[in-house]
Every structure is written in structure tokens, then in C-alpha cells.
Amino acid sequence: MTRPIIGITMGDASGVGPEIIIKALAKEEIYRQCRPIVIGDAKILERARNIVGASLAVRPIEEIETAIFQWGTVDCLDLDLLPADLPFGQVSAQAGDAAFRFLERAIELAKAEKIDAICTAPLNKEALHKGGHLYPGHTEILAELTDTQDYSMMLTAPKLRVIHVTTHVGILDAVRMINPERVYKVIALADETLKKAGIASPRIAVCGINPHAGENGLFGYGEEEEKVIPAVLRAQQEGIEVVGPLPADTLFYRATRGDFDIVVAMYHDQGHAPVKVLGLEAGVNITVGLPIIRTSVDHGTAFDIAGKGIADELSMLEAIRQAIELAPKNASTLPGWGSGCV
Incomplete structure (x- = not known):
């Protein structure tokens, strides 16, 4: 070859x-x-x-x-x-x-x-x-x-892949920029990218925006219900194996354990911090889309x-x-x- x-x-x-x-x-x-x-x-x-x-x-x-x-x-x-x-x-x-x-x-x-x-x-x-x-x-x-137009940053580290809905913007701007269409497109990019890499049915998990993924409205102002859940449901209806929104504080552990092939992070530090904890020297940034x-x-x-x-x-x-x-x-x-x- x-x-x-x-x-x-x-x-x-x-x-x-x-x-x-x-x-x-x-x-x-x-x-x-x-x-x-x-x-x-x-x-x-x-x-x-x-x-x-x-x-x-x-x-x-x-x-x-x-x-x-x-x-x-x-x-x-x-x-x-x-x-x-x-x-x-x-x-x-x-x-x-x-x-x-x-x-x-x-x-x-x-x-x-x-x-x-x-x-x-x-x-x-x-x-x-x-x-x-x-x-x-x-x-x-x-x-x-x-x-x-449709692209995203994917980070890989030992036992973890993360793809981002938003990246280099402030946290308040990131929350404003998150919407169902963008979340859906990132889920679809994750699915397409991993299938091209040889994973037949990628298992995708989506982070919540707020602590505990909002906990049914207890935290935040309904961002999960407005911005994330419609995208997950749309992707599921199209046959993509995706779940969420899930609390980020436990989701990354579950991903490193092997429960999921990739995590969809909502903003820069939510996705970057776990990858860099796992090994800054072995992390790789991949632009998908x-x-x-x-x-x-x-x-x-x-x-x-x-x-x-x-x-x-x-x-x-x-x-x-x-x-x-x-x-x-x-x-x-x-x-x-x-x-x-x-």
C-alpha cells in the first residue's frame, strides 16, 4: 500500500x-x-x-x-x-x-x-x-x-474521544451559541467520523450544559430541554446510537470505562479538561467535517x-x-x- x-x-x-x-x-x-x-x-x-x-x-x-x-x-x-x-x-x-x-x-x-x-x-x-x-x-x-460550514473539533486521548459543540468562545457566548441544529450536526459528525474510522455503530453520549444535566429544571433555565434534547431525539429517529443529555461529571468516567465511543461536549473546557488530565503528551486534536x-x-x-x-x-x-x-x-x-x- x-x-x-x-x-x-x-x-x-x-x-x-x-x-x-x-x-x-x-x-x-x-x-x-x-x-x-x-x-x-x-x-x-x-x-x-x-x-x-x-x-x-x-x-x-x-x-x-x-x-x-x-x-x-x-x-x-x-x-x-x-x-x-x-x-x-x-x-x-x-x-x-x-x-x-x-x-x-x-x-x-x-x-x-x-x-x-x-x-x-x-x-x-x-x-x-x-x-x-x-x-x-x-x-x-x-x-x-x-x-x-459544518465542522467541529475532536480530541482524542487514551480511552477517550471528545467532540465539541462550541470551542474558542467565552462561557456565556457558548451557552448562547448552543442550539438544537448545532448539537444535532455535531452528533451526526461524530457518527460519520467514527464510521469512517471503522466503528460500525458508534455509541455516542451527549453532555448536559448545566450541573447534573439540569436535573429536570433544578439547575439552569431549561437549556437541556430547549437546546439539547431535541437534537438527541432527532438523531435517534435517524438511527444514530446516541444518549443524553447526561451529567458531565460522571459521563467522562463512563466513557473511559468503555461505555461510549465518543462524548459530545458543549463547550471548550468541558471537553478539553478530561482529555488533558488523561495525558497532555498523548492528546491529539482532529478537525472533523x-x-x-x-x-x-x-x-x-x-x-x-x-x-x-x-x-x-x-x-x-x-x-x-x-x-x-x-x-x-x-x-x-x-x-x-x-x-x-x-
Whole structure:
């Protein structure tokens, strides 16, 4: 089987992204499973190689067709947007703009079917905004540049999958944004995504908004009855195996026990906190509903340790593996990359 081409975006180069990419691509197993290419800045990647002490060669290229995909050599589609002495751990408009440009190029390549999936290193939202790109994060950029209306963030960790109805908004805004149509669409996305991943009948559980899922009106102002229950009933009528709303304080435990394949969380921290408790180093962020595959590390730019060579690459490794798993099975074969190259 042809190994999929995974485009790895560098993220904010003032953070740990370049270091964890180098550490991950030092693993020979990655090259046995896929054909990785970094989309970023070659001189920054070379600096990261020196910092972590990896015995790898960084190979700048201008076109993806010239990549060689050989372990020991990191192909870097070099956009050459940054100075070699870019400071570590500082919010930079230049780094924020570059992070956007790296992702923009990756999306173009994925839409043209020149890469099979995108795996993103973290960006810094403040730097992104200073660079002139007013998005809450990766997910919203991906949605806009692929003209996607219905999408959601899914997090995976050992023994747990979580998909979100709302993400990067304040809690009061999140409650206002939750409505039956949005909840239903996220349930349907969860069902579709897990079926594509090989789970024939995904078991889906939906969180309540209030403590104890409102407890029949005791807590809140009837949000569960107004916003959640109609969506669950609609999904059940369509044959989706879904239950809820259920109290979040016990639901995540039940999911890790194996009662459910995925949990629908109502807002950012409701879903993120359990995943990160289970293992920040192994968490992966997957954007579902897009016409392209995108996975990401589930941590930030870690400015406080950038440039020290101590950042953990485990989340990046797992994000690459998830991208491989989700990539189309008829992986890209560009000119000169026939079956003899796999």
C-alpha cells in the first residue's frame, strides 16, 4: 500500500513546533508508515535540529514534487519567511503571519491532492492576530479556506474521544451559541467520523450544559430541554446510537470505562479538561467535517521552554499517526513516486 504524504506545518516558529517536528521525524518508524514533508522555514528547522542534537539533514525544496522522503533527511517546503535569529518565546507578528502562511500552503496542497493529510504544530493566537489574521485558531482558518460550514473539533486521548459543540468562545457566548441544529450536526459528525474510522455503530453520549444535566429544571433555565434534547431525539429517529443529555461529571468516567465511543461536549473546557488530565503528551486534536484531513498536537507553543530542546514530541508523534490512520487509502502518487518508492 502506498504510504500517505503528510504535510506537517511548523506553526509558530518562536515556540516548540520546530523542535518537536525534528524529534518526531528522527523516528525511522514514521518514514515506514508515511511520507512526511515539513511546510515551513528551512533555516528555522536547521536551528531546531542543532538545538535537539538530531543527526538529520534538512533539505530545503521549492516544490513538493522534488521531495525524496528518506529517513535521515527532512524535506522542508521552504517558504523562507523568517529571520534566522527569530527570538524564542516571544509574541511576534512576523512569526504569526508565517504560521498562517504555512497552513495556507498546506491547505492548497491538500485541496490539490498533493498531500493526503495535514498535521499542525501549535500556533500562538496573539501572534496570529498581530500578524493580521484575526482567527480564534487553526480550526477556523481551515474551515474558511476550505469553505466548510459544518465542522467541529475532536480530541482524542487514551480511552477517550471528545467532540465539541462550541470551542474558542467565552462561557456565556457558548451557552448562547448552543442550539438544537448545532448539537444535532455535531452528533451526526461524530457518527460519520467514527464510521469512517471503522466503528460500525458508534455509541455516542451527549453532555448536559448545566450541573447534573439540569436535573429536570433544578439547575439552569431549561437549556437541556430547549437546546439539547431535541437534537438527541432527532438523531435517534435517524438511527444514530446516541444518549443524553447526561451529567458531565460522571459521563467522562463512563466513557473511559468503555461505555461510549465518543462524548459530545458543549463547550471548550468541558471537553478539553478530561482529555488533558488523561495525558497532555498523548492528546491529539482532529478537525472533523472538513474536505481534507487535519490533525494537531493538543498543546500550545510552550514559549517558556522554546529553544531549550526539552519539549516532548509524543503528542506530535501521535498526531502524525492519527493523520496516517485517517488519510485516504488511495494515497497521493505524484510524478516519479510510483509503487517502487513505497
